[in-house]
Amino acid sequence: MDNINQLGEKQWYIVTAYSMHERKVADNLLKRIKTANLEDKIFNVLVAETEEETVRMKKGVPEVVMKKKNLYPGYIFIEMIMTDDTWYVVRNTPGVTGIAGSAGGGQKPTPVAKEEIEPVLKRMGIVDSSMYARYQVGDNIKIIRGTLEGTEGRILSIDSETGNVKVEISFFGRSTEADVDFSEIEKI
Numbered sequence: 001m002d003n004i005n006q007l008g009e010k011q012w013y014i015v016t017a018y019s020m021h022e023r024k025v026a027d028n029l030l031k032r033i034k035t036a037n038l039e040d041k042i043f044n045v046l047v048a049e050t051e052e053e054t055v056r057m058k059k060g061v062p063e064v065v066m067k068k069k070n071l072y073p074g075y076i077f078i079e080m081i082m083t084d085d086t087w088y089v090v091r092n093t094p095g096v097t098g099i100a101g102s103a104g105g106g107q108k109p110t111p112v113a114k115e116e117i118e119p120v121l122k123r124m125g126i127v128d129s130s131m132y133a134r135y136q137v138g139d140n141i142k143i144i145r146g147t148l149e150g151t152e153g154r155i156l157s158i159d160s161e162t163g164n165v166k167v168e169i170s171f172f173g174r175s176t177e178a179d180v181d182f183s184e185i186e187k188i
Contacts, residue, residue, distance in 0.1 A: 009081065010043060012077060012078070013101070013111055013112060019073040026047050028095055029045045030045055032089050041086050042079075042086055042090075045077075050068070053065075078090060122145070126183070137157060139155045140152065140154055141165075141185040143184055144186045145184045154168045156177060163182040165179070
């Protein structure tokens with residue numbers, strides 16, 4: 001893992017916050033970024049949430065409810081160019097308890113490796129065109145979202161324009177081809 005942050009290169013960082021306060025801290029960060037005019041250096045502030053369909057009973061009648069689930073409680077993901085200004089704004093935002101990869105004492109944190117942030121982004125359905133370069137026909141993958149979640153297989157073809165990936169999986173003991181979205185796979 002390359003921990004050297006080249007000046008001017010946007011990287012992903014992990015900010016820590018109190019669990020169940022991630023959305024409020026992310027909102028505070030967004031306000032401070034705008035106030036400090038750092039939109040050209042801090043690009044994304046993400047709380048890794050997905051929506052899940054749950055069924056609850058209301059007066060004896062089942063009701064389908066969409067509920068947000070935080071995939072990584074206590075963490076906020078920030079894509080930014082590390083400068084003295086961005087470092088100051090992030091670490092001094094109300095609710096931020098720290099930044100992963102920083103030893104303290106004002107030392108700037110190390111960025112998260114692309115291979116480590118990719119599964120986080122994909123779990124939220126976010127795909128960057130640079131992600132495709134790591135995948136090739138024949139690679140072993142695991143399906144991380146969707147109806148085939150947890151299934152392992154092998155890539156047969158990748159269409160980076162449509163995001164469609166044809167995979168070979170074992171389904172009921174038989175080798176079967178399935179089409180999945182690129183955001184639903186992770187290399188193993």
